[in-house]
Amino acid sequence: MRKKRIVILGGGFGGVFAGKKLEKLIRHERDKYEIILISKSNYFTYQPMLAEIVGGSVGILDSINSLRSLLPNTSIYVREITEINIANQTITLSPNFSHTDFVVAYDYLLIALGNVADFQSSPSGIAEHSIPFKTLKDTITLRNHLIDVLETAASETRKEVRKKLLTFVVVGGGFSGVEIAAEMNDLIRRKVKKNYKSIHPNEVKIILVHNKKRLVHKELGKSLGEYCGKILKKKGVKLLLERKLQSATPHEAILNDQTKIYTSTIITTSPQKVNPLIETLPLELKEGRVLVDHTLRAVGHGNIFAVGDCAYVPMQSNMGFAPQTAQFAVQEGKCAAKNIIAHTQKKPLKTFHRRNWGMLAGLGHHHAVAELAGGFRFSGFFAWLLWRFTYLFKLPGFRRKVKVMLSWILEGLAPQDLVQLNTIVHEGIRHLHYEKGETVFEQGDIGDYLYVISQGQVEVIVHHDGYDEHIATLGKGEYFGEMAILNQKKRNATIRCLSACDFIAILKEDFEILTTNFSGLKEEFLKTQENRKSSSSEEWKREDREAM
Known part of the structure; x- marks a missing residue:
């Protein structure tokens, strides 16, 4: 049969x-x-523990199980x-x-x-300039990014750049948003105090943006939602409630009330x-x-x-x-x-009956909230213990339970070092979004990308003798930034957006590979540059890219 x-x-x-x-x-x-x-994937991810990976409470492999180990009598097709x-x-x-x-x-x-992740219906720039938080890959990317930011900020002397680096924005106040904001806050402040002596803890700003009046409004009752907000504020997290992220750029998170947050880190837990x-x-x-x-x-x-x-x-x-x-x-x-x-077996089918055992949410080190079946609510250290042991009990696989329990014990005795796992291959081509009035790069910056305008307009500005001179306006289909790369010089002009703009950016190393292997391409760029130099007409001024 x-x-x-x-x-x-x-x-x-x-x-x-x-x-x-x-x-x-x-x-x-x-x-x-x-x-x-x-x-x-050939593994199962226990998503409730992903925030703890970012915080360093458990190892990267502690939240995953091999599907073949969990289901030994099932054929797994990856x-x-x-x-x-x-x-x-x-x-x-x-x-x-x-x-x-x-x-x-x-x-x-x-x-x-x-x-x-649903980036198609997301605000402008979210897909290009935010880090989603849902999968193990997202978790590793986020942890690496946080370490990279701290390492850069530790040696950065420019006040505005330092402020941008040490401002972290989390979008979404559900379970995931609350837990990742709490874990990030504990991790960064703890490591700054211990390992990054050049950074003062007061320089660090964690901002949680949520579009409702209170946190975890869907998952928990009013009192526990308000308690979540109270604990996060006490830990140093700034809450921006009844606000939405309207757009994101490489330098800013822009909210629906036009608040602009200068930041290098935007983390999104929604939409899905x-x-x-x-x-x-x-x-x-x-x-x-x-x-x-x-x-x-x-x-x-x-x-x-x-x-x-x-x-x-x-x-x-x-x-x-x-x-x-x-x-x-x-x-x-x-x-x-x-x-x-x-x-x-031609037997009657059973009706699905929901059993609500309660809800738990971690709020960082030794803090959590709990709402159990029957409406019993409590918070604090005992809620945190229940949160941990509940997740440990539900974690599939006996060996995984043992490993996670040992990780928790060792974390208390000997916390993990803050090290990066450099496993991410940098993209040669990036999609970037800037808002009106933002600067793509400044005169004197290094030439790292060639930019092609896919939407919007920019102006080319040269600063000399204390004045800013408008040189050209560039639009859709035009490009800039190639001459600084070809001539191995710094930018000779500033590029500023006249409207909301989308760009395709080609990394310097990849652009050099193209011009090295296709000599005609480089010759065309150089020929165009010479033509512009020799021209003195108004049309030349409009199209001039020598500054780039």
Whole structure:
């Protein structure tokens, strides 16, 4: 008899805990079932601990588990999904080390694809100039960035540059935003005091921007939300409530009330959107998520289930819809697993019943808030202990529990050194956004990028004899910055935005590779420069780029 194939899409909370439950349910009937889990990574990330990685309380690998260790009787496919074909009951996976795609058929499908960062609907410049905080990769990037900023600030003597470096902006006051702001604040202030003697702790500014009247307004009650704000303020975090991030540039975070925060670090914990694959499916959607019935089956499809952030899950007794949290994704995954097996055995399916065990949020060293089932609320050190032990208990894998517990103990005895993991390859081409009136670079700066204007206008200004002279106006499709690179000199002019601008910036090293390998390209740049030098017309003045 052919095995029933159950395919799980996604290696997050919903997918992994569904897989674990399925393995348990079929442990005596493995000859009848085949379980496949498809994920773009070969590990499961325990996201509630990511903030502690930034803070140094746990190691980078302490928050992840191998999918093959967690699900020893499940076939793990580490691939990107390119197509979900509901009509043919197939999943197409992207090629890897070849040019041929890979097709997986299914009898039962469990969709647990979760959310992804949504930069398309974000304000201008967010995608280019902010650091998202959601994945392990984001966490490593953020920690490396914070260390890089501190190292630079330690030797920086210019007051304004130093102020920008030591100002950190976190956008979003939900659980993730509150926890990362608290951990960052503890880490930076602790390390500045101990290791960076040239930086005074009062120079450090952590700013948390939230668009509601209080923090964690969705997750916790009013009293605990206000307590979160009180503790963060006591720790030195500045709260900007009822404000939104309107745009971001390399130098500023601009809020909807036109407040400008001079900073080199903007961290975003929102917004999120459902995985784009969901939009392509011929399933009934609600608010972009798969609408499921009380048994977690996609409406109108008997063999398709959905759980977690990509599912719109109704609650019993018309109590609304299940929140998008890890706690409920785990419960949904287990329930879906039971119902899949029940359906194969022609047994009645169970209604999903939400069990709310409470909510916990860490607020840095020895502080947390807790709201337990029944409405019991408390905060402080004992809430912090409960927060830690709850996460330890829920962390999958016995060996991982032991390692995390040892990391916590060692952190108290011998804190981690602040070292970077230089694993990130710098991008040769960057997309940049500047607002009207901002300066792209100043006369006298080093030539590090060639800029191509994809949107907006800039003016070229030369400073001499105490005066600023307007030399040229450049617009969409034009470029600047190449001559400082070609001539190995500093910038001979200032570039200022006349409107909001988007640029494509090519790194100096990559531009030099192009001009070295394509001699004609360099000759064209030099020829254009000579033509401009020899011209004395007004048209030449308008297009002149000698200053760059």
